[in-house]
Amino acid sequence: MNTIKTQPPLIQVRGLVNRFGSQLIHDKLDLDIYRGEILGVIGGSGSGKSVLLRSIVGLRRPNAGSVEVFGENLLALDSKRRSQLEQRFGILFQRGALFSSLTVTENIALPLIEHIGLERNDAEHLAEVKLALTGLPRGAGGKYPSELSGGMIKRAALARALALDPDILFLDEPTAGLDPIGAADFDQLIMTLRDALGLSVFLVTHDMDSLYAICDRIAVLLEKRVWIADTLERVAAAEHPWIQEYFHGPRGRAVLAAAGFDHPMESI
Numbered sequence: 001m002n003t004i005k006t007q008p009p010l011i012q013v014r015g016l017v018n019r020f021g022s023q024l025i026h027d028k029l030d031l032d033i034y035r036g037e038i039l040g041v042i043g044g045s046g047s048g049k050s051v052l053l054r055s056i057v058g059l060r061r062p063n064a065g066s067v068e069v070f071g072e073n074l075l076a077l078d079s080k081r082r083s084q085l086e087q088r089f090g091i092l093f094q095r096g097a098l099f100s101s102l103t104v105t106e107n108i109a110l111p112l113i114e115h116i117g118l119e120r121n122d123a124e125h126l127a128e129v130k131l132a133l134t135g136l137p138r139g140a141g142g143k144y145p146s147e148l149s150g151g152m153i154k155r156a157a158l159a160r161a162l163a164l165d166p167d168i169l170f171l172d173e174p175t176a177g178l179d180p181i182g183a184a185d186f187d188q189l190i191m192t193l194r195d196a197l198g199l200s201v202f203l204v205t206h207d208m209d210s211l212y213a214i215c216d217r218i219a220v221l222l223e224k225r226v227w228i229a230d231t232l233e234r235v236a237a238a239e240h241p242w243i244q245e246y247f248h249g250p251r252g253r254a255v256l257a258a259a260g261f262d263h264p265m266e267s268i
């Protein structure tokens with residue numbers, strides 16, 4: 001996606017500060033997310049990836065800073081306007097977060113009933129369409145989450161995240177817990193959906209394969225801010241010890257070689 005940066009960013013995070021008690025998580029963090037891009041967000045455990053996601057989607061009010069979405073500062077809006085904007089976000093949490101007492105179809109239909117007031121039948125019909133988009137078989141809709149495999153739960157949760165036709169998908173470690181084939185399939189699904197629906201994707205991940213397979217840019221959380229946000233090649237060549245270890249340690253080298261990026265410095 002070479003044209004990504006030619007348009008103004010869809011989301012602009014500026015001067016974000018998050019702290020819990022005396023623990024400072026983000027210190028004047030800046031980040032841009034562009035239309036149509038898949039942005040991978042990486043960083044050590046506890047570096048604040050999930051807190052960043054939660055701050056952007058409005059689940060956590062940051063201690064300072066601004067989050068501008070579609071040109072409006074989310075934090076300054078009244079709750080009605082804010083909730084309208086937040087409906088343009090689709091969110092997939094780490095554990096899927098489906099309601100266990102509802103079938104898959106009912107889970108996906110719920111936001112359609114709650115947020116846009118569809119009748120139950122219409123909502124469930126639309127839910128079946130979303131289900132098909134994520135590659136789940138028709139029969140899966142009538143099942144309860146406990147009856148599904150891990151991969152199917154992720155797809156069902158993704159279908160629910162797509163229920164309100166979002167502009168941006170926020171995915172928190174979507175391939176965690178999937179086997180490598182399941183994870184690769186899920187990555188491909190994300191890319192297909194991005195291409196078909198023109199979505200932007202904010203992807204928190206520890207999965208290096210996902211970075212190589214589907215991300216247009218990678219943002220690295222280090223030292224309480226986005227230390228670099230750029231293409232894989234440029235990020236992998238950045239001279240920070242954590243980045244060097246991440247991309248050029250034993251695991252990083254193996255994935256780099258498998259993806260055909262043996263010498264990232266040379267490709268810049």
Ligand SMILES: Nc1ncnc2c1ncn2[C@@H]1O[C@H](COP(=O)(O)OP(=O)(O)OP(=O)(O)O)[C@@H](O)[C@H]1O
Nearest residue numbers: 020023025043044045046047048049050051052206
């Ligand atoms: N509600 C909370 N109350 C107190 N501390 C919190 C809260 N939420 C997050 N934290 C702390 O903020 C820091 C960042 O957490 P976060 O979950 O964003 O990290 P992460 O980068 O997503 O980590 P991981 O890769 O392990 O999921 C951690 O030290 C965590 O303990």
